[in-house]
Every structure is written in C-alpha cells, then in structure tokens.
Amino acid sequence: MPVSAPQRPPVTPASPAPVRYPKVVSLRPRLGPDDREVLWLYVLTRVGIWTTAGAVRWLFPAGGDRALWPGSLLSPWQQWDWWHYLHIAQDGYFPAGAGPWTAGWDNREAFLPGFPLVLRAVHAVVPHWAAAGALISFVAGGVAVLALARIARRQLPDAEAGRRTVLFFLLSPCAVFLAAGYTEALFLALALPAWLAAQRRNWPAAGVLACLACSVRATGLFLLAALALLFVLTARGRGDWRSAPWLCLPALAPVAYSWFLHARTGDWMAWKHAQERGWYRDFHAPWEAWSHTWDAAFHHTQPTGYAVMWQAELPAMATGLALVVLLLRHRQWPEALYLGLTLWALGTSYWYTSIPRSTLLWWPLWIALASWSLGRPRVRTAYLCVAGPLSTLVAVTFLTGRWAG
Incomplete structure (x- = not known):
C-alpha cells in the first residue's frame, strides 16, 4: 500500500533553495516509509527496463530477421564498454606482456580498476560474468536512489521531494546505463552516500566513500574538490578541522593507479594517453569542441x-551550463564546483562524448527538476511524456548494440 504523504506546505520552490548544512547527525539505521517507497519505485523501473531488454532480444536478434534463436537473456547487456571491464576483470591490464606498445591494443588502461575489481569479486560467487555485472548495478543502484532521495529531502521542504527526485532520475533519458554493467550505478552508490555523510559532517565516512568512488570513475576527483569546498564552508572549530586529513584519502586511489601504470609502462600519464588514443580526449578549447561536435x-x-x-551531446552540455548558473545563483558553491569541473573535462576534448550519460551523475539536476515540479503538475506531466519515450529510445539503441553515448 502506498504511504500517504503529509499535507504539502503552501510554499512551492521554483528552483533549489540554498542548502543549509546542519550539524552532524547519526545515520538512520532503518528504512523509513519514504525509503521503502523509493525502493519500490526502483524495483518497478528495473522490471520495466528488463522487460524492454527481453523484447529487444526477440525483436532484434543478433542473427538478423531470419534468426530462430533470440540469444541469451543477458546478451543485450553485453555492449561497448562492458567488454573493456570484462577483459580487465578476466585478464588484468597487461595480459601476456601486451600493452600500448602492441598493435591493435584496446587502451584498456583508460578504465579505472574499481568496477573490474568488484566484478571479479562478485564473479567468485556468481559464475556468469554478465550476471555478476548486472547484480552489481542492481544493488548499487538501490543504494544510490536511497541516498539521492535523502539528499533531496534534506534540501527541499516537501514530503514528496525524495520520491519525485528519484522518479525523474530513474526515467531520465540515459537511465538504461544504471542497469548495464557500467560504472554509473557503482559510482553513485559511493559518491551520493559520501555527499550525504559530508552534509552531516561525518568526514571520515565521506573520505572513505570518496576514495572508493575515485577508484571507479575519474569524476571522483571532482567530487573530492566539491567535498573540500564544502568542508571549508562548514568547518566550525578545531574539532572539525581535525577531520581535514580524511579529505586527503580520496587522492590515494588515482595516485596508486598512476603508480601501477607507471610501473608497467614507464608513463605516469598512461591513463590520459590511453584516453587520447582511444577516445580523442586530448585538450581542445571549449569552442573548438563545440564546433567539432556540431x-x-x-x-x-x-x-x-x-x-x-x-546531436544529443549539444543540449546536454547546454543543460549542464544552465544548471551551473542556477547553482551559482543559489549559492550552492560545492555543487557548482563539482558540475563545473565535470563540464570542463567533458567540454575540452576534440568533441563531446558521453555527456548525456554523464547527466546521471549530476544529482543537483534531478533535485532542481523535482523542486521545479512540486506544485506544478504540468511540469511533472511534461517531463514524463518526453523523458519516458526518450529513455526507451536510448535503451533500445544501447541494447541493440548501437552507439548510445
């Protein structure tokens, strides 16, 4: 049975209000009614995306229109970056002495080790690699939506805030990547609890979680910068400043990975050079990147x-820039820093790549949309009518093996 929400207050925010970070409080040990509603919504959307994957498997089999067998249940999920993570988990980064000096090298060192390590660990229990990847994303996605809902409820003065934010997030155009064997769900399962812990001024927990996030995606470094700014803005007295060393911990993950690559390749910047070789991520001025993408x-x-x-990359970049302006207007400095650094990294390559998928990591975006829609039924209706079909379109594109960002 759905849990009835309290009467909504008459104040309806049009955009995110400035965040007031209260003193540290203990984490709630149990799931409340709102948390259970969020998880129920999460499970329903997982049923929807897996139903879509099942239909894609039959309608677009690998053998073409004359195929008599649709392939395995997990075959639609084994696309693109999944193979890099799988090969790293199976064989490591430099199998049999192969590496950047080998013809046809796949530049796998461009992918950080966090997800492949978790994949290898889960595979010890779940023998099928693709099933292990799906299980990681399923569990991590549940943790992520719980944390996202709690962040939204702390920020917005409405009982519907958490559920509305999660709804918009789970129906976003690139939501299929939360269910795939990709890094988005795992990163969010670490980054969002880290942010929540930082808002509660639990800096040891924030540092440990951010360190793990930095091992999954390079975006973790931008999270670290935002956490450091949040610490400076909220630190009160010597007690808080004694916790500052915890914010040095996340830097250990990229440093350790760089050391590992240098020991094998002699190149401290091997990760960056792999990105350049494989994905044209060498530096270009922002206007050049926009022009090349256009x-x-x-x-x-x-x-x-x-x-x-x-074509989808361009409005995604414009959305990100508009969100940065909105966050600055409302003096949400740490969130603006996180998003600004993300856009700078994505917007200074040869051309834009994977910006729509990166929107999944922009939790202020989903909170802002929820805030805008509270008390405005047409905003919610318009979002669902547009985002729902787009989400299905991107899902079908990805699940059929076409490039989906």
Missing part, C-alpha cells in the same frame, strides 16, 4: 546513428 551532428560527416547521438 559538425559531427549536422554536417553529414558521420553515419546517422552516430550523428543523432552527437
């Missing part, structure tokens, strides 16, 4: 399936 999207230089995804 050309790829509209000047008929790329196959249409790729071009339409580059």
Whole structure:
C-alpha cells in the first residue's frame, strides 16, 4: 500500500533553495516509509527496463530477421564498454606482456580498476560474468536512489521531494546505463552516500566513500574538490578541522593507479594517453569542441546513428551550463564546483562524448527538476511524456548494440 504523504506546505520552490548544512547527525539505521517507497519505485523501473531488454532480444536478434534463436537473456547487456571491464576483470591490464606498445591494443588502461575489481569479486560467487555485472548495478543502484532521495529531502521542504527526485532520475533519458554493467550505478552508490555523510559532517565516512568512488570513475576527483569546498564552508572549530586529513584519502586511489601504470609502462600519464588514443580526449578549447561536435551532428560527416547521438551531446552540455548558473545563483558553491569541473573535462576534448550519460551523475539536476515540479503538475506531466519515450529510445539503441553515448 502506498504511504500517504503529509499535507504539502503552501510554499512551492521554483528552483533549489540554498542548502543549509546542519550539524552532524547519526545515520538512520532503518528504512523509513519514504525509503521503502523509493525502493519500490526502483524495483518497478528495473522490471520495466528488463522487460524492454527481453523484447529487444526477440525483436532484434543478433542473427538478423531470419534468426530462430533470440540469444541469451543477458546478451543485450553485453555492449561497448562492458567488454573493456570484462577483459580487465578476466585478464588484468597487461595480459601476456601486451600493452600500448602492441598493435591493435584496446587502451584498456583508460578504465579505472574499481568496477573490474568488484566484478571479479562478485564473479567468485556468481559464475556468469554478465550476471555478476548486472547484480552489481542492481544493488548499487538501490543504494544510490536511497541516498539521492535523502539528499533531496534534506534540501527541499516537501514530503514528496525524495520520491519525485528519484522518479525523474530513474526515467531520465540515459537511465538504461544504471542497469548495464557500467560504472554509473557503482559510482553513485559511493559518491551520493559520501555527499550525504559530508552534509552531516561525518568526514571520515565521506573520505572513505570518496576514495572508493575515485577508484571507479575519474569524476571522483571532482567530487573530492566539491567535498573540500564544502568542508571549508562548514568547518566550525578545531574539532572539525581535525577531520581535514580524511579529505586527503580520496587522492590515494588515482595516485596508486598512476603508480601501477607507471610501473608497467614507464608513463605516469598512461591513463590520459590511453584516453587520447582511444577516445580523442586530448585538450581542445571549449569552442573548438563545440564546433567539432556540431559538425559531427549536422554536417553529414558521420553515419546517422552516430550523428543523432552527437546531436544529443549539444543540449546536454547546454543543460549542464544552465544548471551551473542556477547553482551559482543559489549559492550552492560545492555543487557548482563539482558540475563545473565535470563540464570542463567533458567540454575540452576534440568533441563531446558521453555527456548525456554523464547527466546521471549530476544529482543537483534531478533535485532542481523535482523542486521545479512540486506544485506544478504540468511540469511533472511534461517531463514524463518526453523523458519516458526518450529513455526507451536510448535503451533500445544501447541494447541493440548501437552507439548510445
């Protein structure tokens, strides 16, 4: 039975209000009614995405229109970056002496070790690799939505805030990547609790969780910068400042990985050079990146399936820039720093890549949309009517092996 929400107060925020960070409080040991509603919503959307995957498996089999067998249940999820994570988990980074000096090298060192290590550990219990990856994302996604809902409830003065934020997040256009064997769900399962712990001024927990997040995605470094700014803005007295060393802990993950790569390749920047070789992530001015993306999207230089995804990159970047302005207006400095650094990293490559997928990591975006929609039924209706079909379209694109960002 759904839990009835308290009467909504008459104040309806149009955008996120400035965050007031209260003193540290203990983590709630049990799931409350709102948490259970969020998890129920999460399970329902998982049923929906797996139903879509099952239909894709039958309608678009690998053997073409004349195929008599649709393939395994997990075959639609084994796409693109999944193979990099799988090969790292199975064989390590430099199997049999292969590496960047080998012809046809796959540049796997561009992928941080956090997810492959977890995948290898879960595989010890779940023998099927793809099932192990799906299980990681399923569990991590549940943790992420719980943390996201709690962050939203702390920020917005409405009983519906947590559920509304999670609803918008789970139906976002690139939500399929939360169920795939990718890093988004695992990163959020570490980054959002780290942020929640920091808001509660539990800096040891924030430091440990951020360190783990930094081992999963390079975005963890931007989270670290935001946590450091949040600490400076909220630290009170010597007791708080004694916790400052915990914020040095997250830097250990990228330093250790760089040391590992240097020991094998002699290159301290091996991760960055792999990104450049494989994904054109060498530095370009922001206007050059926009121009190259525009050309790829509209000047008929790329196959249409790729071009339409580059068309999606441009509004995603514009959305991110607008969100940074909104956060600055409302003096949410740490969140603005996190998003600003993310956009700088994504917006200074040869062209934009994976910005729509990166929106999953922009938790202030989903809170802002929820805030805007509270008390405005048309906003919620419009979002669901547009985001729902887009989410299905991106899911089908990814699950059929086409490039989806």
